[in-house]
Amino acid sequence: MGPKTRREREREALREVILDAARELFxxxxxxxxxxxxxxxxxEYSPTTIYLYFEDKLSLLYAICEETFAKLAxxxxxxxxxxxxxxxxxxxxCRAYVEFGLxxxxxxxxxxINHPHHPKDPDxxxxxxxxxxxxxxLRAAVEAxxxxxxxxxxxxxxxxxxxxxxxxxxxxxxITMEHFPFVNKNLLIxxxxxxxxxxxxx
Amino acid sequence: MGPKTRREREREALREVILDAARELFxxxxxxxxxxxxxxxxxEYSPTTIYLYFEDKLSLLYAICEETFAKLAxxxxxxxxxxxxxxxxxxxxCRAYVEFGLxxxxxxxxxxINHPHHPKDPDxxxxxxxxxxxxxxLRAAVEAxxxxxxxxxxxxxxxxxxxxxxxxxxxxxxITMEHFPFVNKNLLIxxxxxxxxxxxxx
DNA sequence: ATTGTACACTTAACAGTGTTAAGTTGCGTG
DNA sequence: CACGCAACTTAACACTGTTAAGTGTACAAT
Numbered sequence: 001m002g003p004k005t006r007r008e009r010e011r012e013a014l015r016e017v018i019l020d021a022a023r024e025l026f027x028x029x030x031x032x033x034x035x036x037x038x039x040x041x042x043x044e045y046s047p048t049t050i051y052l053y054f055e056d057k058l059s060l061l062y063a064i065c066e067e068t069f070a071k072l073a074x075x076x077x078x079x080x081x082x083x084x085x086x087x088x089x090x091x092x093x094c095r096a097y098v099e100f101g102l103x104x105x106x107x108x109x110x111x112x113i114n115h116p117h118h119p120k121d122p123d124x125x126x127x128x129x130x131x132x133x134x135x136x137x138l139r140a141a142v143e144a145x146x147x148x149x150x151x152x153x154x155x156x157x158x159x160x161x162x163x164x165x166x167x168x169x170x171x172x173x174x175i176t177m178e179h180f181p182f183v184n185k186n187l188l189i190x191x192x193x194x195x196x197x198x199x200x201x202x
Numbered sequence: 203m204g205p206k207t208r209r210e211r212e213r214e215a216l217r218e219v220i221l222d223a224a225r226e227l228f229x230x231x232x233x234x235x236x237x238x239x240x241x242x243x244x245x246e247y248s249p250t251t252i253y254l255y256f257e258d259k260l261s262l263l264y265a266i267c268e269e270t271f272a273k274l275a276x277x278x279x280x281x282x283x284x285x286x287x288x289x290x291x292x293x294x295x296c297r298a299y300v301e302f303g304l305x306x307x308x309x310x311x312x313x314x315i316n317h318p319h320h321p322k323d324p325d326x327x328x329x330x331x332x333x334x335x336x337x338x339x340l341r342a343a344v345e346a347x348x349x350x351x352x353x354x355x356x357x358x359x360x361x362x363x364x365x366x367x368x369x370x371x372x373x374x375x376x377i378t379m380e381h382f383p384f385v386n387k388n389l390l391i392x393x394x395x396x397x398x399x400x401x402x403x404x
Numbered sequence: 405a406t407t408g409t410a411c412a413c414t415t416a417a418c419a420g421t422g423t424t425a426a427g428t429t430g431c432g433t434g
Numbered sequence: 435c436a437c438g439c440a441a442c443t444t445a446a447c448a449c450t451g452t453t454a455a456g457t458g459t460a461c462a463a464t
Contacts, residue, residue, distance in 0.1 A: 007411085007412095010412095011412095014412095032234075035449080035450060035451080036450085036451060036452085037449090037450080037451090045413075045414090046413065046414050046415080047414095047451090047452090048413080048414070048415085048452080048453080049412080049413060049414080051451095051452070051453085052411095052412070052413075056451075056452075057451065057452090112378075113315060113316075113374070113378070114315075114316065115378060115379075153393070153397075155385065155389075155393075157385050158385045158389055158390060158393055159393075161375075161384060161385060161390055162390065162393055162394045162397065164371075164375070165368065165371035165372040165375050165390070165394060166367065166368050166371050166394070167371070168371045168374065168375055169366075169367035169368055169369070169370045169371020169372070169374070170367040170371070172315070172370065172371070172374060173363075173366070173367050173370055176314075176315070176317060177317075182363060183357065183359050183360045183363060187357075187360055188360060188363055188364065188367070191355070191357075191360055191361070191364055192364045192367060192368070192398075194401070195355075195364065195397075195398055195401035195402055196394075196397050196398060196401060197401070198400070198401035199396070199397035199398060199399070199400035199401030199402075200397055200401075209440085209441095213441095216441095237420080237421060237422080238421080238422065238423085239420090239421080239422090247442075247443090248442065248443050248444080249422090249423090249443095250423080250424080250442080250443070250444085251441080251442060251443080253422095253423070253424085254440095254441070254442075258422075258423075259422065259423090
């Protein structure tokens with residue numbers, strides 16, 4: 001952990017420049033619609049330079065996804081700390097998750113919907129990534145509800161995944177099926193979360 | 203609606219051959235990983251021939267998605283007719299939906315997850331497609347539950363979309379996050395549907 | 405101060421993509 | 435038989451991700 005040389009600092013700086021450009025383009029136009037050449041153009045380097053900092057295009061995507069996970073995890077951590085009632089914390093956490101997706105649809109797609117698995121690293125495991133942190137916070141919220149005997153269910157893992165699935169379902173449908181005549185978004189979110197919570201109450 | 207000439211029949215036959223080849227490849231390897239040239243090779247025609255029958259690659263995808271919707275709609279129609287209890291019908295319908303996705307993951311991805319919207323026909327509306335039929339069956343099942351006063355909610359549309367979102371959430375998570383340590387699939391499906399139903403009961 | 409070399413970066417190329425314009429073939433009708 | 439139309443193919447364009455080879459320059463050692 002010694003002091004970084006100038007070279008090392010410059011390397012990291014350019015890496016960040018590339019990441020910034022890629023993130024902006026991916027979020028604006030979607031992963032598939034952005035070419036390495038476009039990213040290179042934006043940062044005024046040759047396309048191959050990117051390959052000196054990232055293995056390939058998918059690695060770029062992964063780096064950006066990790067950031068997204070981290071942001072989401074931080075947000076959910078704050079919510080859990082601020083909330084008083086465990087059930088309220090759970091609901092707020094789920095709401096934050098959905099709203100995060102709706103606010104950053106392309107980012108959400110990148111991370112949770114289109115997430116293509118790397119052919120070179122096929123065993124990349126989400127459970128070893130920052131994504132697990134966000135999941136962990138949801139899990140903790142569920143655990144608190146169960147411990148305080150607010151729910152009749154006892155399988156923390158299953159309940160957590162149920163809430164995640166519900167949140168993800170709403171988010172991804174709203175994002176990808178733009179033209180479908182959905183009812184009011186907030187109504188849908190609240191009704192789903194409230195119904196699940198009601199169904200779990202003793 | 204006169205008798206079809208031989209030419210017309212031949213045209214339709216080749217169209218079907220193309221569709222069959224494309225479906226098989228798409229389902230096996232995913233939309234993005236199949237090229238027009240590969241499809242052409244499989245049917246032993248030149249790549250450009252396909253363009254005499256379909257506008258572009260996405261049109262091929264759409265044609266296949268419509269088939270998927272039709273199959274799913276048929277299945278849900280049968281379930282609804284066979285079931286005796288409206289709540290049981292709703293649960294069975296949702297289960298069929300999820301199982302359909304798990305059994306044909308690439309097909310499900312094509313239709314409900316990656317469904318890219320056509321740049322040339324940006325206003326392609328899912329609500330005008332066969333997909334609406336499948337949705338209609340789900341809606342009818344919910345309507346029956348509400349009419350027979352099994353649920354305290356009255357917004358048919360919202361409740362339908364809630365079940366759809368839950369089913370879609372489970373399905374797409376299970377399909378796309380293969381490496382995540384999910385609990386038993388059937389447990390997750392049943393728990394989610396049962397919890398929603400319990401939460402809706404009077 | 406000069407050399408050697410490691411590193412950052414670029415150029416050129418490969419093999420592939422979706423798609424189109426222009427050409428070729430062969431069948432059915434006048 | 436000759437014409438025209440339709441089916442189909444060949445060749446090409448403009449792109450894609452990615453790699454091998456080449457260029458130049460800043461720094462360390464002599």
